[in-house]
Amino acid sequence: GAVVSQHPSRVICKSGTSVKIECRSLDFQATTMFWYRQFPKQSLMLMATSNEGSKATYEQGVEKDKFLINHASLTLSTLTVTSAHPEDSSFYICSAGGKVDTQYFGPGTRLTVL
């Protein structure tokens, strides 16, 4: 089956630093990847759609300069949280588009900003 990995699974950083999260499709090529954010006991909120070789499309209210997305290859997308603050602490999940209508989700990254 289609496998999507994320790295790191957990990260703790100091306020003001930047954190990069990687999302990889391990056994298939993904033209489109998605980044979600999930607060405790809440649902997933789509942050942006990442297309290989082009700029990401951000959802309303998501700061593109704060959440930098790069989709340099068909198997890798990265999300960089720049100048992180405690309110950025959250669970970040990526997914990759596979067969028509299907997304395969990564295991998530728990970010804690001190």
Add this chain to the structure above:
Amino acid sequence: SQQGEEDPQALSIQEGENATMNCSYKTSINNLQWYRQNSGRGLVHLILIRSNEREKHSGRLRVTLDTSKKSSSLLITASRAADTASYFCAAGGSNYKLTFGKGTLLTVNP
């Protein structure tokens, strides 16, 4: 984009009982999907029902879709303790885009 609503928000049942979760959505859809999430983990795709389908089965799962009411239901039969998780519906639009509901936390007691 607006999210759908699931009800109930939390459901606690005994092993062997059936669990029914409902979902409503606001936009037009290509499909409606259900996912499962164990605490602190990623999402696992359970089942997809297309907008022109009314009912679909997969093992112990049964999903219905009523596009006139913009609602869907997920039935898990003969529940097991291992089914304990959060369940989310997601409205599928164009270009793979999904809009998630708020989720139902299901607890199956042994």
